[in-house]
Amino acid sequence: MPNRFHLGWFFQGSSAQAWGEPWTGAIGRDWMAPDLVVDVARALERACLDYMLIEDSSYVGESYGASRDIYLRNALAVPRQDPSVVATILTQATSRIGIVPTFATFAYPPYLLARLMATLDQVSNGRIGWNAVTGSSDIAARNFGFDGLPEHDTRYDMADEYMSVVNGLWGSWEPGAIVNDEANGVFVDPAKVHSIDFEGQHYRSRGPLNSGPAPQGRPVIAQAGGSPRGRQFAARYADTIVAAVRGPEAMKAYRDDLRARAKAQGRNPDDCKVLFLVAPILGETEEEAQLKKRYRAEWAVRKIDTRLAFFSKITNIDFGAMDLDTPIGELTTNGHQQSLDEFKRRAGNRTLRQTMSDFESTVQSVELVGTPDAVAAQMGEVMQHVGGDGFLFSLPNVSRRSVAEIADGLVPALQKRGLTRTAYAHAQFRDNLLEF
Ligand SMILES: Cc1cc2nc3c(=O)[nH]c(=O)nc-3n(C[C@H](O)[C@H](O)[C@H](O)COP(=O)(O)O)c2cc1C
Incomplete structure (x- = not known):
C-alpha cells in the first residue's frame, strides 16, 4: 500500500473566474449567483479533497500602467465577492470538505475575525479553515483608511501578536462550557468562560468571545509564507501550508525546512501538512x-x-x-x-x-501533462521523493469542464492507485487532515 497524500484546491476568489475563455458558459451574466462556486465545491467534495481555499484581496488592481483599466476590462481579479459570504454558502452546499476563506490580518480586527471564524466553524460542523495572510498591497491598505501597509517583516511580527489574540479568544470558552442543563437552569457554565485581557504592542482585546466555542477548538489555519520570516510564521501556527516552489528537490527542501522549523518550536511536524501547487494538463491520450x-x-x-x-x-x-x-x-x-x-x-x-x-505567476511545483493515469503515477512518484504531504490544484482557467477533468478524471486515477482517499474518515476538517 503506497502512502496516501492530501489534495486541496486553490480557488481564485474572482467571481467572474476565467471570463472570456472557452468553456465558461454564461459567467459574464451569471457571475453574481453562487452557482459556479457551489458546483466546484461539490465536485471537489465528490473527489474527497481535504479543502477548497478561496483566495482573496480587497482592492481593484491598478499597479499595471498606473491604471485600473486592464483589470476592469479583463475581469482580472475583479469583481470579487466577500469571501465570508461565499464561504457561508459553501458550508451549506457541502457536508465533508474543508472550506478555507482568506482574511488579511490588516483588514480584520482580531475580535471580528475570531468571531467570524468561530461562527463559520459552528455552521459548518467543524469544517472551516482560515487562510491567514498579512496582505501585500498599499492600495488595499488605503481602502481601510491606512496610508499603506507596514514593512514586510513587521507585518509578520504584527501577525504573531494577532495570532495570540485570536487563539486566546478561541480558547476563552473551555471545553465543556456549554452544559445545556434545563433541569438546573444552566445553559453555560460561567466558570468555564474567561476574558483574555490581551494588551499587546499592536492589539488589545478583552474577551471572552460572545459567539461561543468553535467545534474544532480553533479553525484549521492555512498559510503561504514563502520568505524566511513567512516560513517561521507558518511553521509556528499553520495546520496546512500552501507552497509555491519548483521541482522535486526544492519541494523536498522546502518541506524539510518547514518541518525542522515546526519541530524547533515544539510542534510535531506531522501536524502541519505542506501542499504544493500544480496545474495538470489532462488529455484522453x-x-x-x-x-x-x-x-x-x-x-x-x-x-x-x-x-x-x-x-x-x-x-x-x-x-x-x-x-x-x-x-x-x-x-x-x-x-x-x-x-x-x-x-x-x-x-x-x-x-x-x-x-x-514560460513563466506562470502562480508557480507550479511540477509540470504534469498526460493522461489521468500517467499524471497520477507521476504525482505518486514525486510525493514519494518529497515525503509528503500532497498537492494543491490551481488552474489558470476554472470552468466546470476544467474542474471535472481533475475531480472526475484525475482523482479517480489517483484513488485507483491508492494514493488519495476514497471516503472521508472524519466529520471535522482537522481530523481529516491528520488522518494520514
Ligand atoms: C497558494 C498561495 C495562496 C495565497 N493566497 C493569498 C491570498 O488569498 N491573499 C493574499 O493576500 N495573499 C495570498 N498569498 C500570498 C502569501 O500570503 C504570501 O504573501 C506569499 O506567499 C509570499 O510570502 P512572503 O510574504 O513570506 O514572501 C498566497 C500565496 C500562495 C503561494
Missing part, C-alpha cells in the same frame, strides 16, 4: 495532452499583457511601464517576495517578453 499544453503556451504569449498585470497586482511593480524587449534589471517588492524572487531567478539576463513566455 498523451498526444491530446501535449496539444493542450501547446495551446496553453500560445495562450500565455497572447495574454502577456494581462498576465503581467496580474503579476503587477501581487508585486506592486508596474510592468506596464517597462519595455518588453529589454532585460528586466533590478526589481524589489514589499508584496509577494517569493513570487518575485522566482521570477528574477527565471529571468536571468532574458527580456520581459522572453521570461513571460
